[in-house]
Ligand SMILES: CCCCCCCCCCCCCCCCCCCC(=O)SCCNC(=O)CCNC(=O)[C@H](O)C(C)(C)COP(=O)(O)OP(=O)(O)OC[C@H]1O[C@@H](n2cnc3c(N)ncnc32)[C@H](O)[C@@H]1OP(=O)(O)O
């Protein structure tokens with residue numbers, strides 16, 4: 757993925773900047789991260805023994821180009837997932853270098869994982885917002901927030917209802933982190949028709965149709981079933 761400030765303008769002419777690698781489940785070197793025993797030991801406490809890696813990302817947050825587009829709006833990851841139950845899904849996010857407020861560390865609203873899934877949409881940001889970066893419109897701005905300053909190699913595990921995002925990268929360097937969303941293979945798919953997730957379903961289907969010429973044939977659930985990879989135990993459902 758390219759940052760919107762790059763995708764929509766000549767950022768540095770003739771240069772490409774990659775701000776995210778997504779879906780690396782077939783890359784043996786990167787996928788090693790998802791199978792690390794040090795990570796799975798904690799993941800299993802949420803998922804149980806049948807563990808699927810559902811979504812993989814290496815996030816290379818770029819230096820902000822001056823429009824604050826390097827921010828990630830406050831959101832709940834469950835918005836993107838057509839599977840349940842939420843308590844059997846967990847994200848691991850590992851800092852690949854020191855992260856702090858200067859380079860846009862994670863920001864979380866503690867306790868919000870006990871709430872419900874909120875409505876998400878694109879925020880009205882003056883400088884634009886990255887594709888598919890939906891945010892919650894009506895979270896309480898007075899809610900206490902915690903900035904997760906982390907050292908290289910530190911890992912945080914969080915629930916898919918936890919409201920979180922990340923700040924602007926005001927340094928000159930790229931801020932790297934690697935993450936995986938795990939779910940119990942015993943989770944089940946849901947139909948998101950008539951729910952707040954309809955907007956993301958539509959967007960994913962449109963991208964699939966454009967990128968893979970899969971007009972109408974790909975369901976939201978298929979987009980997940982195709983990218984999920986078993987890391988431990990048996991692929992029972994997902
Ligand atoms: C076989 C399986 C089929 C399944 C296909 C389904 C594809 C869906 C992929 C995305 C799923 C994301 C799910 C995320 C779940 C994560 C949950 C955790 C929480 C989060 O991390 S929230 C943020 C999650 N979202 C993302 O990470 C999305 C990241 N973006 C991308 O991966 C790519 O930008 C995207 C959306 C796949 C588009 O890439 P691509 O099609 O290659 O784009 P093009 O270069 O062809 O450009 C098309 C069009 O879009 C404009 N563009 C490009 N980049 C951006 C950008 N960053 N912001 C805004 N606009 C952008 C580009 O200029 C083009 O516009 P035109 O007007 O010129 O056509």
Ligand SMILES: O=C(O)CCC(=O)C(=O)O
Nearest residue numbers: 815828833920921922933
């Ligand atoms: O790494 C970031 O900047 C944000 C990542 C995030 O919010 C997510 O993975 O859900």
